[in-house]
Amino acid sequence: MQDRISLWHEQTNRYATELREFKQQMVAQIETLDKDKETLRTDLDSVGTRVDRVEREMDYLETQNGAQPCVDVDDKLVEQQVTVVKEKNKVKYAKATDCRDMISSIKAMKILKRVGGPKGMWTKDVGSSSGKVYIFNGTDEDTIYEFGSIRDFTISQGTSMAKTVRLPSPWRGSGHTVYNNHAYYVKEGKELRLIKYNLQNDSVADSAVFPVQDHVPVYSLTPETVIDLAADEEGLWAIYATKETERHISLAKMDANTLDIEQMWDTPCPRENAEAAFIICGTVYVVYNTALPSRSRVQCVFDVSDMVTNDDAPLVYFPKRYGSHSSLKYNPLEQLIYAWDDGYQILYKLAMKKKLEV
Structure with missing residues (x-):
C-alpha cells in the first residue's frame, strides 16, 4: 500500500x-505568435509600399517602351507633349529652406589618415548630429565601416574599431x-537602381x-561613378550624365523618402577633366x-535658384596632396567637406558667405 501511494x-x-x-511552452509560443503577427503586419505595410513603387516603375517603363499605337499620332501632339516635359523641368525651383550660403574659400585642410584603396568615400550622416563616421572603401564593394566618432576613426588601427554593415548588394x-x-547608393545592372538602406535596423527601406x-x-576622371548622390540643407540630390547631354553634367532633386525625382536640370558644367562635385544650399560645385599636380579647383558652379553664376563664383582651389579626389561630400552641420584622395581621408574647412554678397 505504501509503495502504491509513493508511486x-x-x-x-x-x-x-x-x-x-x-x-x-504555450506562453512562449503565444508570445512568438504575437511577435510574428507584428512582423507580418510590418511586412504587409512594406509590401504595399513596394507595390506602389513597382506600379510607378511600370508606368515609367511603359512610357519608355510603350506598345506601338494602332493609328498614327499627330506629330504636333508629340511635340507638344515633349515641350510640356521640358517646360516642367524649367519651372523655378521651390526652395525647401532659406539657406543662401556659398563658398568663399578653403579655410583649412586636415589629413586624418589613410584607410583603404585609391578610390572610395567617407562621410558623416548629413541629416543628423549623431557623430558617426562611415567608410565606403572601393568602387564595387558591399561592406560599410561605421565608427562611433571622428576620434574613434582617427585612433583606430585600420578598421579595427569599426562596426561592419553588410549591404545586400x-x-x-x-x-x-x-x-x-539611411545609406543611399547605386546598384548597377541592366538598369541603374537606387537603394535606400536603413542603418538602424539593417534592412532595405x-x-x-x-x-x-x-x-x-x-x-571623366572617376569613370566608376555613374550617379553621384549628395545631401545638403535642401535634401537629397543626384548628379548624373547621359549620352543625350554627354559633354555636360545633369542634376536632379529627389525625394529622400520615396526616391521620386522632383525636378531635373541640364548644367553647363563639362564632364571632361572633372574629378568630383558637391552641393551646398542647392548649388553644385x-x-x-x-x-x-598639387591642386584641383572649382571651375563650374550651377545654382538651381539662379542666384549664383560662374561669373559670380569665387575661385576656389583645393590643396590636393596625392592623386585626384574620388569623392567630395559636404556636411552642412559642420561646414566641412569630407574628401577621399588616393586612400587618404581629408577634411576641408570652408569659409562661407551669403549668395547675395557676390
Whole structure:
C-alpha cells in the first residue's frame, strides 16, 4: 500500500511538472505568435509600399517602351507633349529652406589618415548630429565601416574599431551618401537602381530605378561613378550624365523618402577633366584637375535658384596632396567637406558667405 501511494505521488509530481513545462511552452509560443503577427503586419505595410513603387516603375517603363499605337499620332501632339516635359523641368525651383550660403574659400585642410584603396568615400550622416563616421572603401564593394566618432576613426588601427554593415548588394562607384540614418547608393545592372538602406535596423527601406536612359559616367576622371548622390540643407540630390547631354553634367532633386525625382536640370558644367562635385544650399560645385599636380579647383558652379553664376563664383582651389579626389561630400552641420584622395581621408574647412554678397 505504501509503495502504491509513493508511486501515485511520483506520478502526480511528474504530471504537474510536465503541465508546468507545457504551460511555459504555450506562453512562449503565444508570445512568438504575437511577435510574428507584428512582423507580418510590418511586412504587409512594406509590401504595399513596394507595390506602389513597382506600379510607378511600370508606368515609367511603359512610357519608355510603350506598345506601338494602332493609328498614327499627330506629330504636333508629340511635340507638344515633349515641350510640356521640358517646360516642367524649367519651372523655378521651390526652395525647401532659406539657406543662401556659398563658398568663399578653403579655410583649412586636415589629413586624418589613410584607410583603404585609391578610390572610395567617407562621410558623416548629413541629416543628423549623431557623430558617426562611415567608410565606403572601393568602387564595387558591399561592406560599410561605421565608427562611433571622428576620434574613434582617427585612433583606430585600420578598421579595427569599426562596426561592419553588410549591404545586400554591392555599390557602384563612389557617389554614395548617408542621410537621416539611411545609406543611399547605386546598384548597377541592366538598369541603374537606387537603394535606400536603413542603418538602424539593417534592412532595405526602399529602392527605385533611376529614370534615365543611356547613362554615362558623371566625371571623366572617376569613370566608376555613374550617379553621384549628395545631401545638403535642401535634401537629397543626384548628379548624373547621359549620352543625350554627354559633354555636360545633369542634376536632379529627389525625394529622400520615396526616391521620386522632383525636378531635373541640364548644367553647363563639362564632364571632361572633372574629378568630383558637391552641393551646398542647392548649388553644385564641380571640381576639376588642374595643370598643377598639387591642386584641383572649382571651375563650374550651377545654382538651381539662379542666384549664383560662374561669373559670380569665387575661385576656389583645393590643396590636393596625392592623386585626384574620388569623392567630395559636404556636411552642412559642420561646414566641412569630407574628401577621399588616393586612400587618404581629408577634411576641408570652408569659409562661407551669403549668395547675395557676390
